[in-house]
Amino acid sequence: MCKTSSDLKEEIVTDDDGAVFALIENGRMMVKVPNVKTYRIPEGVERIERLAFIGCRFETLHVPYTCRLDQVYGDDCPIFGSERIAGCVIEWDEPYSMQDTNTNSLCINDSEEVVEKDHVKYSHNMKRLLVATIGFDEDIYEVPDGVETICDMAFAICPRYLTLIIPRSVKVIGKNVFGSCGGKIKIR
16 A cells, blocks of 8 residues: 655655655655645645645645645745646645534535636536636636635636626635736625
C-alpha cells in the first residue's frame, strides 16, 4: 500500500492515488498532489510543498482544516500550476467527518459531478459557482438564484471588465473573483 524511504532525514510516503507526503519532524507535508478529477488532501497534512500542484488539472481539491493556506505567504505559498483549477479549491474549517452532521456547510460536495451553464461551472447542486471556462466572453453575467458561494478567482480568465449580478442567496464571495481587467458586483 505505502512505499517509504528510510535513508532520508524525512520519511517519504506514497498513497494509492499517487500522492506523495513527507513525514518530517515538525509535521506532515504534502509533496505532490495526484493528477485526478477530485482529491481530498488527508487531514493531518499541515504544509504543502511549493510545487505540489504543478501538472495537476482537477475539478475539486479539498484542503483540510489542519492545513491553512490563508496563513501561508510569499515564497512558502504553493503554486497552482494551471489557471484551470482556479475556483476549485475548497478549504475546510472543520474535520471532513463533520460533512455528515453539518447540513449547512458550504463545503459539502453532494456529488463529484459539475454542471456547466453559459461557459460557467457550478457544483452539481448549483450552490457553488466554481469557475468560468475558456469560452466565457461576457461583460455582464447574472448568477442564478440559489447559488450560495462564488469561489476564489471564479472569473479570473475573463478578458474584459465584468459586471456580476448576484442574487441575495450568495453568502460567500471568494478572493480575487475578477481577472486583471477587474469588475464590479451588483446585488439584485
